[in-house]
Amino acid sequence: MKQIYLDHASASPVDPRVVAFAVPFLSEDYGNPSTLYVKGLDARRALESARGKVASLINAESPATIIFTGSATESNNLAIRGTALRNRQAGQKVVSSVIEHISVLNPMKELQKSGYHYETVPVDASGIVDLETLADRVTKETVVTSINYANDEIGTIEPIREISEIVHERGQYLHVNATAAAGKISIDVQKDGVDLLTLSSNDLAGPRGAAALYIRRGVKVQTILPGGGQENGIRSGTENLFAIAGMGEAAVIAGEEMAAERERLQQIASLYRQEILTIPDSYLTGHPTERLPGHLSFRFSRIEGESILLNLDTAYNIQVATGSACSSRTLEPSHVLLAIGLKHEEAHGSMIMTLGRSTLGEDIPYVVDAVKKTVDRLREITAM
Amino acid sequence: MKQIYLDHASASPVDPRVVAFAVPFLSEDYGNPSTLYVKGLDARRALESARGKVASLINAESPATIIFTGSATESNNLAIRGTALRNRQAGQKVVSSVIEHISVLNPMKELQKSGYHYETVPVDASGIVDLETLADRVTKETVVTSINYANDEIGTIEPIREISEIVHERGQYLHVNATAAAGKISIDVQKDGVDLLTLSSNDLAGPRGAAALYIRRGVKVQTILPGGGQENGIRSGTENLFAIAGMGEAAVIAGEEMAAERERLQQIASLYRQEILTIPDSYLTGHPTERLPGHLSFRFSRIEGESILLNLDTAYNIQVATGSACSSRTLEPSHVLLAIGLKHEEAHGSMIMTLGRSTLGEDIPYVVDAVKKTVDRLREITAM
Amino acid sequence: MEDVPQIGYTEKVMDHFMHPRNVGAVADPDGVGQVGNPVCGDLMEVSIKVEKDVITDIKFKTFGCGSAIATASMVTELAKGKTLDEAEKISRQDVADELDGLPPRKMHCSNLAADALHKAIEDYRKKTETG
Amino acid sequence: MEDVPQIGYTEKVMDHFMHPRNVGAVADPDGVGQVGNPVCGDLMEVSIKVEKDVITDIKFKTFGCGSAIATASMVTELAKGKTLDEAEKISRQDVADELDGLPPRKMHCSNLAADALHKAIEDYRKKTETG
């Protein structure tokens, strides 16, 4: 059975062009960028070239604003804890929306444990951050405010420029987790008014093991990984050139193909949406229009998401995600689905489809049929 | 000109067998191990299999004692800061030798800044930790004592079992940075009496982007990277399966080939040593016998290491390392060379050769000749 | 070395999930048990038909995960044809064992199915006592 | 976008490092300057021969890095044939520029070479004044 993978937000296959570009860094061009012989200098050039490529994708003012880390989780930790700790004399308050990724929420809670004041900002039913509350919560003691560029579970894109204005009128630095958005919609850190921005390699169809943190010039950030002093002292550890070079190349490809790919995925997504919403008691979650191009999130009443996921996988070889409590590590429903006002049992029926480069329009009828049959079968079993 | 790479401690080429094993995890078996469909479960199986392989290499009591991180730097930070912070009610003292890697020293200094009492233990002229001073410094308030299994700059292997006894008689946990030693000499965390042990993928000829921290059952460690709760809550972030699976395979190969490879490298190293020490005013640094099998560290009077390195690279395509001040980020001589009692100008003439799987005995005459000519040439220029 | 957690569902679980036995509600039931899962918020309903203290028919419905569906299916198979006393002894562990194990995180679902069965029996007993 | 730091040595530096000009000590020198590098502990020695206020011969020795060797070599080239007044004006920056730049971390080495030259001139001047 042909595999139809619709869970790109969880993990993306690395683009074969990126693999071809990056593999030589494993066994041939394996020099350590800190060494002084030619092989090391070549490695450093490759590193700096990747930095420039990532900087270009988000229109950063200089490659030097890009710090490579090992993962989006680490970039978020660095942005939040590194910035808050470095600037603690300027204030000990931090703010985020309630729908941030757990790799934002948990560093915030860490700061809270160590005495910081942490406040959250609610979102409306479509997942848009409540700007009035934001304006209330952000004060001049608020060192870091963290808002996602787009949400990975419901696809909603936040009004970052308005948010930036509010944050900068009242507080200090705006961190934006753009993990789900980078490479999918165009990001301009300068126009958007962002101080710190997280993006990850794998979400650009690059290899895992690399992510970046954009740090606007002048923003002081303290390392959270002390050691050899690589990455300008902000992130120690011998650079993972395979992953970093791959991320650079993935950024180039994403930049070049974004406009066309966005169009293509939007079309496929809109067909999916139309068809799937013909199922009785099915709903789109997240914003109807302000959403990531290849992002689809639904809920179906009276059935449970893990069952949907397993049935689609087992019977149809289709991979999707869910925000159901049953499928989570903690057996709690997605905090994002609850935050947009869903009841526990409504969140239970969540199904998330995230499209990617390999997604084909021709598979739509097969997938739609599979979803319909899956919902039907589970509704026959349901106790609701 | 054929390349003769003798700087494996800085960066190792990934073994082609490891590349072949790991590459499918990029674009085919790219599932996220936290997902529930078959592709995700297969990824989790690969992850757990890698965990078992790494556990075997160091004879850990269970795969569950292995936590994957992104780098040796991160493992060291986790071992030191994560353990100290989690156990702060048990004591706020930490100890290390003076010749630890900077990714051990700097986390120690971080703890010191936050109020911990940090003491160091000297080494003798061969780099062996002074056990009497160790016994003096480690007290029951000493939560973490960190000692390297072997030193990456001078190759000296520490008497870990004796150190373990001293630490456990007096203090609490022993962390051992085995980055330079793992895969080269056999390590048995149970017999050695180690509580926490760092090892890295690349030093096993696996890809960068993975490292491990062995945490003996019962030792409580706090995360330093809060987020999604992967790796049993101790290290968040979607698992870098390419690197982790590669590390697992690299551990298997290292385990299987260690005995033979050790023998082979010891022979080559001993020939190198014999020949190079015929150069006037040349000295071995580190321990004469208790040293890593493929590790050679020398110093030559009156000349400087960066020049040696550059000359060998440019004129002979041979890559080596140096602990000279001129080649370091900070323009300070290697703290390790100073710690074994070298004067600043003696440390200046350091040359480190670390052999690896691709090192061939047949290259010895060429390399020795190149080193001799290099030393001669630089001595003609020297102002000493 | 041990300690390797079970990864994913066993073949038996997947078989019962994909082809659940005894789905639905028995007509004119003699006992019905409904329980909610306090852990993850699911719902399970088991209905039984009883003749001479023997469970002659049993069906389930569930608003739950793969494990909930499979354990319920297994419980109905185990209970069918058993006397009430025997069926009452079917434990959470029995259900998990019959399915060749459940992932640790999913053990609580097997409670759900066994609890619903026990409640259905209780319901039957209450009705017959009072009736 | 700018801000890309220089990576490694330029071709000119490597040429001077591999083929340093004017290595050694001039016989019977008219001035000698020796400086230690306060930053990394290296040593640099420049010796000059002076005729009618013109540097007719100049040689260097250094116990230093690639950059120290190359900058010293360049300094001797720049100074040879120059009057003392001209040679005194050779600055650290001149040396670096003539070599098409140095990595930021290595700029201090160019100080070393220029300083040694200036000291040699000073030494000559002192000797001739007092002599």
Ligand SMILES: Cc1ncc(COP(=O)(O)O)c(C=O)c1O
């Ligand atoms: C929006 C968002 N941010 C951050 C992360 C963390 O990424 P990683 O797990 O690769 O560190 C994820 C991961 O899925 C994500 O979706």
Ligand SMILES: Cc1ncc(COP(=O)(O)O)c(C=O)c1O
């Ligand atoms: C002994 C030792 N420990 C730790 C490290 C840190 O490793 P990484 O830079 O890969 O994090 C190194 C790196 O060279 C090392 O040699």
Ligand code: FES
């Ligand atoms: S019913 Fe929710 S986890 Fe099984």
Ligand code: FES
């Ligand atoms: S002489 Fe030491 S860095 Fe140049």
